Amino acid sequence: NAGVTQTPKFQVLKTGQSMTLQCAQDMNHNSMYWYRQDPGMGLRLIYYSASEGTTDKGEVPNGYNVSRLNKREFSLRLESAAPSQTSVYFCAGSWEGATDTQYFGPGTRLTVL
Amino acid sequence: GQQLNQSPQSMFIQEGEDVSMNCTSSSIFNTWLWYKQDPGEGPVLLIALYKAGELTSNGRLTAQFGITRKDSFLNISASIPSDVGIYFCAGRPAGGGSNYKLTFGKGTLLTVNP
DSSP, rough: OOOEEOOOOOOEOOOOOOEEEEEEEOOOOOOOEEEEEOOTTEEEEEEEEETTOOOOSSSSOTEEEEEEEEBBEEEEEEEEOGGGGGGEEEEEEOOTOOSSEEEEEEEEEEOOO | OOEEEEESSSSEEEEEEOOOEEEEOOEEEEEEEEEOTTTTTTOOEEEEEEEETTTEETEEEEEEEEEEEEEEEEOOOOOOOOOOEEEEEEEESSSOOOOHHHHHHHOEEEEEEE
């Protein structure tokens, strides 16, 4: 099993460009999450999907959109990237009834110039 | 939103020493979790605590859910070089709200000198 995978690992964008961060899991997770991590900060929840077909805002959703494509895949889209979105982005998943135990992917390191 | 105060921010210790770190909140939590993040990787869950006063071990790691439900502690005994990384506390606040939202502390950076 690959676990939680993310693509790409690294990305550099110019201000105003758009891109989609991909996340997939083969752990049969019901719920999936997108976090961002900034230096000296904890993880902050951007969006989550409690189950296939549903998405909800987290703590810092502005400037992002998400799609729960199917049970396995949860993508994060930046429509018009800004330097403030320079961060490391982590996707995570959890099983039904065990939302405390989140399994994280390796992260995508995004720089917006 | 909820905030967790994690301390210390960083620690430099010698191999073999014991380590203690803690996490506090101004409000009550129902769940306390401790994650470790290795450089360039995502966080990995170490220990989960669900009851006030609970003491749980995972190898050389021991964590406790504070009696007041407003704090948690993580101890690492006999540290080794592979303990290096960032340790995050996380919790689920009491009083309702989404079951899917965890609050994370800012992390403790641990460096172990061989």
